[in-house]
Amino acid sequence: MMKEKRYEYDVALSFAGENRAYVEKVADSLQDKGINVFYDLFEEANLWGKNLYDYLSEIYQSKARYTVLFISSFYNKKLWTNHERVSMQARAFQESSEYILPARFDDTEIPGILKTIGYISLKNRTPEELAILIENKLKKDQTLFKNGWSKLSTMMNxxxxxxxxxxxxxxxxxxxxxxxxxxxxxxxxxxxxxxxxxxxxxxxxxxxxxxxxxxxxxxxxxxxxxxxxxxxxxxxxxxTNDAGSVIINTSGQIPGLSGKIEPVLKPGNRFSLLADNIAIEGGVDQPYDFELNKSISLEDNGGNIIHLTMRFFQGRIALIDFHKLK
Incomplete structure (x- = not known):
């Protein structure tokens, strides 16, 4: 029976900062699929205070099953990306296996990356499409090691x-x-x-x-x-004096204010607020459209007034700051 080596990450992403906008969408998509991905912004707390030269060498040389190398003209000019490349090439040389997965933004030549190595062109390919290809690559490994331990197969459990x-x-x-x-x-x-x-x-x-x-x-x-x-x-x-916060799931109350409020997500990623027995902005019609991080005035039937600021709203979960007026 063939047994698989255990890796901390299913895939590591190596890229130049100028290509971050695209790569971050790939990383987010992989994470949503339950794939354990090394992407620097996911690891800020872990990287804090470490000797990055040694730590990144270890990541790209031994801790990831695959590395996706995002080739571009920017990549070739960076000190850290070339350090990452040398580390992953040392691993590839030792194992004589397909470890480096090139993904090309352009035709820039990268030292040690032969033109004969199969690559993925990113021209007209969305980050989600690339993430699906990476997922399929990992699923292929599942098949190879189906009788042994498979990290991806147990990822969601x-x-x-x-x-x-x-x-x-x-x-x-x-x-x-x-x-x-x-x-x-x-x-x-x-x-x-x-x-x-x-x-x-x-x-x-x-x-x-x-x-x-x-x-x-x-x-x-x-x-x-x-x-x-x-x-x-x-x-x-x-x-902070006379200030507090609350998390509301679907609907709820603000401390010190009678009645209930219900934030609502509308089409086009717009937000509205419904309030029961509460006047919004002096009594405007409801639902009342609001923006994140912008204050709204609320008054209940006892004349209690607060200023409310929605800090976060996703699904039915709202994070709210409130400030009581004396």
């Missing part, structure tokens, strides 16, 4: 693990009863609250990037995008 977020304030005091939501690109989510030790625990069963939302009625909203829950994190939040 990986062994669950606990991810913990610790929340403290500016005085390093524990923040209790903060609501925390992890929301994935496909709008599925996990939610919980910080306990007496300021800790919010989550059972992670799928390998995804999450946007982290944190809210508390006495603290402003906190948001982290594209967070990889590989290591526990500590979050510091600062108190």
């Amino acid at each position: 990986a062994k669950p693990f606990i991810f913990t977020i610790k929340i403290v304030n500016e005085n390093n005091e524990l923040v209790k009863h903060a609501k925390v939501v992890l929301i994935a690109n496909n709008s599925t989510y996990l939610e919980g609250f910080s306990d007496e030790d300021g800790l919010a625990h989550f059972v992670i069963r799928t390998r995804k990037l999450y946007t982290v939302l944190i809210a508390h009625e006495r603290y402003p909203a906190v948001i982290f995008k594209k967070m990889n829950p590989k290591e526990d994190i500590e979050v510091n939040i600062e108190k």
Whole structure:
């Protein structure tokens, strides 16, 4: 029986910064497909403080099953991309196997990459189409190693693990009863609250990037995008007078305000707000169209007034800052 070597990443992406806009869409698409991809912005916390020369050498030489090399005129001029290329070529030489997968933006010649090596042209090819090709390449490996251990085949049913977020304030005091939501690109989510030790625990069963939302009625909203829950994190939040935040799922209440509100996603990625027994902007017609990060005035039937600012809205999950008027 042929056994497969275990890799930390299914694929690593090597590219010049000038091509980031395209490559990031490829990385996002691969992540959505459950493929474990090394893309630098997904690894910011992990890269922080490391000796990048040694660490990237290890990534591109031994920790990924494949490397997609995005060839362009920019790639050939960069110090770091050439360092990555030398590392991956050392691996390819040792194994005498197809490890480097060239994807060409143009016809630039890259040292050590023979013209006879099969490549994918990116002319008229969308990032999603390239991601599908990479996925198919990995599925082919599944077939080769179907009697052994296959990382991709277990990707969506990986062994669950606990991810913990610790929340403290500016005085390093524990923040209790903060609501925390992890929301994935496909709008599925996990939610919980910080306990007496300021800790919010989550059972992670799928390998995804999450946007982290944190809210508390006495603290402003906190948001982290594209967070990889590989290591526990500590979050510091600062108190602001008469301000707080709340996370609403479908509909809910703002502390100190009677009635309910319901944010709604409209066609064309536009946002509207419905409010029950609450006047919006002095009593304008509803639903009321709003923009992210723009303040809205709300007043309930008791004359209580707050200014509300929508910080994030995806699926039916809304992260909201509010400021009470005395």
